[in-house]
Amino acid sequence: MTSSKDQGKPPLLTVFGISKQFGGAQALHDVGLQLFPAEVVALIGENGAGKSTLMKILGGILNPDAGTIQMDGVPVRLQNPAQAMKLGISLIHQELNLADNLSIEANLFLGREMTWGGPLGLANRRAMEARSASLLDRVGLGFSPKERLANLTLGQKQLVEIARSLSLDARILIMDEPTSSLAQRESERLLQVIRELRQDGVCVVFISHRLREVEAIADRVIGLRDGKNAGELSRMEINYPAMVKMMVGRDVKLKRHQPILPKIPGLPPALKVVKLRHATSKGEGVSLEIQPGELIGMAGLVGAGRTEFAETLFGIRQRVSGEIHLTGKPIKIRRPADAIAHGMALVPEDRRHHGLILADTIRGNIALPNLDTLHKGKILNFKAIKSTAQKGVAALRIRTTGISKQAGQLSGGNQQKVVLYKWLFRKPALLILDEPTRGVDVGAKEEIYDLMRQLTDKGVAILMISSDLEEILQLSDRVLVMHENKMVGALDRDQLSEESIMRLATGANS
Amino acid sequence: MSPPESKNMFTAFFSNPTVGRILGVFLLVVVLYTLMIGIEENARTVENHQNLARRIGEWGILTLGVGFVIITGGIDLSIGSVVCLSAVSFGILLENGANPYVATLVVLTGAGLIGLFHGYLVTKLNLQPFVVTLCGLFIYRGMAQFLTLIDFKKWMDPNLAAGTRILRDSSRDVGVGGRTDLTSFFWLQKGEWLGIPTPMWLFGILALLAAIFLHASVYGRYLFALGYNEQAARYAGVNTNRFKVIAYFLCSLLAGFGGILFLMKINSASPSNAGNWFELYAITGAVLGGTSLRGGEGTVIGIILGAAILPLLKTLVIFAGIPSDMEFSAIGLALLLGTLADELLRRRSEAARKGA
């Protein structure tokens, strides 16, 4: 398919000379960009390269320090989201922006409801609910439009956010990492929706660290590096190594990880779970065993109940029945503090609400779960705290002006790295990772995988929940699959394939 | 808002979190009411019911106002002082011969401006609502005291010798200046229609309007959305600042109206204590009615029930012959039990929903 750019149509949007500074850090420097109707443009770059910042400027959320934005050749000023929307630019944020206290329908139409009664502005609920149903259908979410949003999982909310953007009648639709908490099936569905939008003449800007998806969908790829333009690839030039090179600025050899099966026989399993059930579990509950040094992947569709299982294991949710044994001993876990005391660690899925204290510094966030070691007689050991944080920033290449930066001011991927490091530092006996590389760039992923391997080599057991099939396939020694709050199967290394996992995950077997 | 998947309509209704939240306060109202009419024959009279309805109406108007603000995630501690200032200003205007309708307009405008001022400070200057309205609590009461110091009769006297001081030596209670043309205003407070006291009618009408605004109009959705997640609402293109300002405006406006009713009720207002504690009572009513101080939750029906609790309690205390000295304990305990019942019921309904 040829994009409109090739046909010489006038650009929809032209941006040039955009710069943006945040307290001494130059997030964007003289960036330019052109968008045409009916094309899918992928924007790629390492974590902190400035992708989200640039898109927030287009969405009217941030004001640039310098630069010009032209829509249809006319200079425009985008002072607030409402203005941008009026011009036909809609933005799905990297982080969710929904109101949990309202229904799905109310969220879908927030800010542009269908009304009757003229100035009374009465909500035409019936019409909106009807329209909601078709929108939800389009993204494959089987909820009633009346459901309270709070009852949805992160991934499901992400789908609501996407459904919301579909109804916007936007000319330019910006999706900032829409797939980061989606599993393969939902992602594919989304890509299909994007294709349909393109057909309707919409320009979709697609940001993702899942380069396979970019390969599949993009008509054009634009790279950002250190807040500057780093080049552009046309449809023909798009391939994995080229994209990585554009992001990182040099050739990168991608390692293939070879899982090493546990080598120390005879030891009790690091974790043994017997029929663990929580309030919404179905069936007889989840049972599993992990040997020291083993990395177990856990796959499933959005809302399959993996997060809930992990949270129950970690003492966040109430256990209804079942047993947990750590290194052969049965333990009782009533709250996360207990789990941590037993040598467990959990990197939660929702980094903004559960993983980080956004207003606190990087240093404070990394220190928080590790304060039990970073003190002298309960008085803070400021020096140790500082050096720990600095080590973390270096080890995971967290892009920041310093360890005193507020976590909330980091780019999404860098926030994720902070969450990862604060738990990795503990050197736990059992590490539970829930979507560990959500929003993390390719290069950093490799480093994180290396770290995980180093840990398993030292005998740490890892349970990795991930919606990224590639990641699961690449790293897992064994894969467990969940479907509708039930454990539906376990696959050994030699049985692993995309198809075998998907068959279980979609419930085809049951 | 119940999940349509649920088969059992009944369970669905009671497991709805909003309904759960209202159930507790409803129960409390029923218990208090039953106690009251059970304890004393005289409590079953029409007169007592009218008194109660009148008080519920008066409180309800204030409670409704603060409800808007609480739904946006804010708070208004200045309500009592606004009631005081409005009552005092209204009295002074009447004492000085102003047309009562003009006086009403002046007072409501003033109250509305106060609300806009709060809204401005909270939105544009990004001050905390608690702090802004705490300042208001002091300032408006102080202003009321100051107003009663001024001798307007002297001030407006054209023959006033230069240099005459127009300040009195101390603040004082204001009244209605012995006016006889206030029948329709007194009716607002003391009248009735179809046996129901006017304040109750007023409250009923205002509550109906509020219900339409909050639960049926899109503006209500904006209030709920921004109360829970302001950023989400803003990113969705909602002019969050405007709607916050509207909430504060409505709250102060209703408090101003409450001030007028106050003066009509007791014919006088003392700047040092008129309206004392009203903000706490109004907030208590709203919160008992399920309005969450965390923002984004609340219903008009809940507010109506919540507004009924304190008047019921106070009447009960008298009918039950509870000594004045134990009145506070009785109120506090009833509140606590009500809240506890509410929470336990909610847990129940939550469990029911999970299990369903």
Place this chain on the structure above:
Amino acid sequence: MSPPESKNMFTAFFSNPTVGRILGVFLLVVVLYTLMIGIEENARTVENHQNLARRIGEWGILTLGVGFVIITGGIDLSIGSVVCLSAVSFGILLENGANPYVATLVVLTGAGLIGLFHGYLVTKLNLQPFVVTLCGLFIYRGMAQFLTLIDFKKWMDPNLAAGTRILRDSSRDVGVGGRTDLTSFFWLQKGEWLGIPTPMWLFGILALLAAIFLHASVYGRYLFALGYNEQAARYAGVNTNRFKVIAYFLCSLLAGFGGILFLMKINSASPSNAGNWFELYAITGAVLGGTSLRGGEGTVIGIILGAAILPLLKTLVIFAGIPSDMEFSAIGLALLLGTLADELLRRRSEAARKGA
């Protein structure tokens, strides 16, 4: 806590958001103080400074307490009533001949239990702090009134005829029962050391301990973390419930101690109005000092400065000869200006930080 990366130490210091937040209140304190000593020669006396220091100490202790709670994102509206109940109980114990040290222990234990109770309701039963402590506001005052109804002398009389009523008809003020063995207790309130009044010493010591607890200890980090994002803190292994309970416990404990000081100050306590409004004053102090009601923010130094504002203002009102009727306005305006100055300074410093 300034970013070490910043080159210019000076800019870094002032652009630190915490420092920015303290700067505003510091400025306000300086302005008020300068006004006071500028206006009246006698305000420069040692006596006046001692009076001020004593009051700052008294308020400071309460402000510190509520500071803990506010940092966790909660609020305590019951402080005034706890002061009242403690003062009244202490008085009753003294009147009935209890050993003053035992009496202190009893009162502090009671106050501590109240705090634990609040903490329990807030954490285990998940009730809103505003509601829990609002109930407390009523209940403890009612309890104080009830206690003064009991005629303990009669009650404990072994020869009491069966059926004798041991309840008085109405509540009463309690005193210290004409005890002469309370020198060391009066010293707590009225004494001085090195020219500095004891309450100020007490406050100073408590503030130092609080500063270590909040800013240098592991526990302090937990309090701030849970105040800002309870979920994240819980996921990070903080026993959030325990630390919340601790905050309420400390707050009520300090209020209980405040009650003892109260009785020692005025030798009597009236159950119906001792401690009225104290919670608002304490909260105002903490908030002025930069403690955010949204939770997760606050410093001990800010609280100290914040606690100084109201005593300064009140003294200033008298020294400047401002009529009592205008005191409320003066307080309200000063608060508002202080908060505004604070906000504007913060914006400045933010801008400076951005530009740096």
Place this chain on the structure above:
Amino acid sequence: GPEQKKQGGNPVTVGKVSKPKVAFVSNNPAEFWTICEAGARKAAEETDVDLQFKRPQDGTAATQIQIIEDLLVNKTQAISVSVISPDNQIEFLDGVAARIPLLCVDNDASKSKRRAYLGTANIKAGRSVGELIKKALPKGGKIALFVGQLDPVNARERRQGVLDVLEGVESKGLRISRDGEKYGAYQLLGTFTDNVDKNKAKDNAADVLAKNQGATDLALVGLWAYNAPAILSAVTDANRVGKVKIVGFDEDNETLEGIKTGAIEGTIVQNPYEFGFQSVKMMADLIRKPESVKIPEDGIMDIPHKVLTKENVQAFQTELKKLLGK
């Protein structure tokens, strides 16, 4: 046990024959009313009526009115009220008086249709305070007045009485008398309010002392019951007992003790016990045998105030203890 305690104090219907219900509504919860209640209870016992003694906890007119409304509904047959806002509640009080006998106690609403007023004339009482000041500072000096709030009429009337005497004029009701001005040989430093907070009352006094360091012609005057004790406490802390003159109002125990030691010049007592006793007795009579009740033309039954000084304080204290059954 606690169950029995409730009885006696509160209306209890004994069998089927219920006693007449009467009620007393004060204007605030201050301890002053405890003495009054003692008198009222005594009378209730003697005349065999059911008495509800109500104190508006927040001292506001709004609460007072609600209480009276509820009492009416509850078929109370006579009510005594210390009216909070007398000038403006005529209509309401007339409404009450049209249904049942209404007495005003302590604070009069003279324009209403109340049957009688029992109490002290506040301006007169204020004049007695003024006389005490004159006696303490015969050559003139500075005075500061302390009171809870200034808008209640009794506070303003007492203040007026004090200033009228100092200036040496007849009392003709309230007029404008400003702070800071001279009244005869006396300069009024100010009238300091504390919103019924004794703690603040003490701080106020301490500030006035600090502001007038070394003054030897200073008199601090408390117009509400707790003010004199608060002043005394501040004066004691500042080591100026005897050097600063104190005059009080009402019979707070600390005030009486202060008079005994000479730290306080004297106080004015209103005889609240009689307020309570007489009003309940009159209410009972108005219900049972209205023809026997003798009320003067203007309805005012003056219960005279008394001036207490070192000479007569001991006797008064003994008497008071007896009345309160201590």
